[in-house]
Amino acid sequence: MSDLKFSEKGMQHYEWLLTRYPDKQAALLPTLRIAEEEFGNLGVPEMKYVADLMGISPARVFGVVTFYTHFRRAGTGTYHIQVCSTLSCALRGSQEVCDHVAKRLGIEVGETTEDGLFTLSKVECLGSCDTAPMFQLNDDYHENLTLQDVDGIIEECRQEAARGGAR
Amino acid sequence: MSFQKVFTRWTDDPASHTLAFYESKGGYESARKAIRDWAPDDLIEEVKASNLRGRGGAGFPTGVKWGFVPKQTDKPKYLAVNADESEPGTFKDRVIMEKYPHQLLEGIIISCWAVGIHTAYIYIRGEYVFAYRRLVEAIEEAYAKGYLGDKVLGTDFKLDVTVHRGAGAYICGEETGMLTSLEGERGQPKLKPPFPAIEGLFGCPTVVNNVETLANLPYILEIGSEAYKKVGPERSPGPKLFCVSGHVERPGTYELPMGVNLLSLINDTCGGIWKGRKLKAVIPGGSSAHVLHADECDVAMDIESLAAAGSMLGSAGVIVMDDQTCMVNALVNVMRFYHHESCGQCTPCREGTGWLEKIVHRIAYGHGKREDLERIDQICGRMVGKTICVLADAAAFPAWSFTQKFRDEFLQCIDNGGSPAVKARHPDRIGGGLHV
Numbered sequence: 001m002s003d004l005k006f007s008e009k010g011m012q013h014y015e016w017l018l019t020r021y022p023d024k025q026a027a028l029l030p031t032l033r034i035a036e037e038e039f040g041n042l043g044v045p046e047m048k049y050v051a052d053l054m055g056i057s058p059a060r061v062f063g064v065v066t067f068y069t070h071f072r073r074a075g076t077g078t079y080h081i082q083v084c085s086t087l088s089c090a091l092r093g094s095q096e097v098c099d100h101v102a103k104r105l106g107i108e109v110g111e112t113t114e115d116g117l118f119t120l121s122k123v124e125c126l127g128s129c130d131t132a133p134m135f136q137l138n139d140d141y142h143e144n145l146t147l148q149d150v151d152g153i154i155e156e157c158r159q160e161a162a163r164g165g166a167r
Numbered sequence: 168m169s170f171q172k173v174f175t176r177w178t179d180d181p182a183s184h185t186l187a188f189y190e191s192k193g194g195y196e197s198a199r200k201a202i203r204d205w206a207p208d209d210l211i212e213e214v215k216a217s218n219l220r221g222r223g224g225a226g227f228p229t230g231v232k233w234g235f236v237p238k239q240t241d242k243p244k245y246l247a248v249n250a251d252e253s254e255p256g257t258f259k260d261r262v263i264m265e266k267y268p269h270q271l272l273e274g275i276i277i278s279c280w281a282v283g284i285h286t287a288y289i290y291i292r293g294e295y296v297f298a299y300r301r302l303v304e305a306i307e308e309a310y311a312k313g314y315l316g317d318k319v320l321g322t323d324f325k326l327d328v329t330v331h332r333g334a335g336a337y338i339c340g341e342e343t344g345m346l347t348s349l350e351g352e353r354g355q356p357k358l359k360p361p362f363p364a365i366e367g368l369f370g371c372p373t374v375v376n377n378v379e380t381l382a383n384l385p386y387i388l389e390i391g392s393e394a395y396k397k398v399g400p401e402r403s404p405g406p407k408l409f410c411v412s413g414h415v416e417r418p419g420t421y422e423l424p425m426g427v428n429l430l431s432l433i434n435d436t437c438g439g440i441w442k443g444r445k446l447k448a449v450i451p452g453g454s455s456a457h458v459l460h461a462d463e464c465d466v467a468m469d470i471e472s473l474a475a476a477g478s479m480l481g482s483a484g485v486i487v488m489d490d491q492t493c494m495v496n497a498l499v500n501v502m503r504f505y506h507h508e509s510c511g512q513c514t515p516c517r518e519g520t521g522w523l524e525k526i527v528h529r530i531a532y533g534h535g536k537r538e539d540l541e542r543i544d545q546i547c548g549r550m551v552g553k554t555i556c557v558l559a560d561a562a563a564f565p566a567w568s569f570t571q572k573f574r575d576e577f578l579q580c581i582d583n584g585g586s587p588a589v590k591a592r593h594p595d596r597i598g599g600g601l602h603v
Contacts, residue, residue: 020329023369028351029334067353070293070335086255087454087500088412088486124337124504125255126294129412130419139296
């Protein structure tokens with residue numbers, strides 16, 4: 001038995017969501033966002049919890065989660081760096097940014113650092129083409145990046161984590 | 168009449184997203200006017216008369232689309248606002264949602280009044296967290312002040328608006344894929360007909376409109392359809408947000424009348440090609456549009472003119488490439504995108520996008536053969552028009568146009584063992600040209 005459970009606030013948000021749609025399953029994507037907020041990453045136990053809560057089969061929830069790329073899957077580091085690599089960014093040096101992040105962190109694209117702090121992904125167009133190159137770090141966009149900026153951002157994350165400030 | 172900016176009038180003001188600011192500039196007056204002065208059917212006719220055309224990519228006349236929704240139905244009707252904005256090179260709806268969320272909400276009120284809708288969903292791409300938060304705040308403000316809820320503007324008109332986050336899937340920008348995703352499923356498109364206007368969200372009549380389309384409505388009611396039609400070309404008029412990215416000095420979102428000249432947009436508005444280089448090619452309407460050779464770029468940026476030039480306005484995502492760009496390498500990037508984003512339902516798309524990526528990739532890496540260009544043609548011919556949605560077409564168009572218009576460059580790559588850009592970057596991974 002898993003002891004996962006939404007907090008009272010999470011449960012209130014979930015109950016509110018159910019009032020916004022005529023069909024319960026329509027609340028699945030937003031409910032998965034609550035699960036991300038509450039539990040961090042979405043692994044099998046978290047997906048199973050959402051499935052049981054909503055009365056949907058776990059297989060279906062798994063099918064939905066894995067169709068999309070933006071849910072935080074199990075094993076994702078505290079800081080998820082998603083480097084946009086589509087054409088407009090590529091034209092303005094996204095590959096250099098990606099290579100630089102990989103070198104700084106000592107990992108390849110798709111990997112997580114051993115301390116579980118950073119995950120590096122290459123992703124498709126984030127809709128920020130005029131501020132290329134850029135990446136998304138958890139919720140936030142970091143735009144018009146230079147390699148120096150990248151170093152600074154990684155360092156800030158490390159310091160935040162050392163202070164115990166990371167989520 | 169001098170050109171009046173409608174979407175970026177006060178973008179420098181840090182409070183432009185708040186209700187107080189929007190009200191101070193006359194915000195929600197058009198919505199008030201709509202409900203007070205316009206019978207819904209007349210309002211639909213007025214929007215038809217304005218010639219407003221959808222800003223999401225297809226350019227379908229907005230009023231005509233509304234007219235398809237059955238007047239008499241015992242089912243609820245829905246508005247699904249397409250804020251998925253995921254066409255590469257497009258970042259305009261983001262500006263509206265981050266800077267003027269209330270202008271979008273006002274447009275939603277107007278369209279819902281015209282079509283008789285009481286429930287609207289804004290489907291926003293999952294990555295736009297900041298814009299999502301702005302929308303949530305704006306909706307809370309609008310409910311608190313009676314612009315939304317059971318009594319919109321003190322009348323008996325009821326309207327609920329909910330923001331719904333996507334989760335990273337290009338295909339959810341396709342209208343039926345978006346509706347499927349809103350229903351809590353994998354965002355796979357559905358066959359049309361039935362069109363959403365007849366059978367859309369939860370099996371009910373549904374209007375699907377883009378953010379920028381809806382944000383035009385308050386302005387149309389403010390100045391009237393006759394005046395609106397005079398902004399830009401009459402058949403596809405209006406103020407328009409152009410997103411310019413790639414090799415220009417000043418990339419950004421620029422508001423100009425529909426029909427602005429593409430070269431002027433690049434050279435005057437965006438400061439020309441960066442680093443003093445020359446123009447090589449432009450994708451004028453998001454990466455699904457046919458690429459334009461530099462000598463085809465003296466063209467007006469509107470729906471008809473770009474169609475006549477063999478491309479499309481699409482989402483007005485203008486991607487500019489300088490004379491040092493390797494077109495083979497650029498096409499590898501575009502093909503990787505479509506292969507990654509194919510939802511996998513239809514064989515021609517699932518397999519075709521993969522084959523295209525592989526073939527272009529091997530040309531770039533020095534394993535190409537001359538007959539590969541023939542093969543790309545054949546594959547594209549078997550993708551276009553053969554699938555449930557147009558993602559397959561969207562992949563085929565750049566594959567076709569890049570290889571046609573820059574054929575010499577592809578042939579050079581094939582004959583000389585790969586793309587110079589790839590050779591410089593991966594000298595160890597370059598292949599043996601014709602013999603592999």
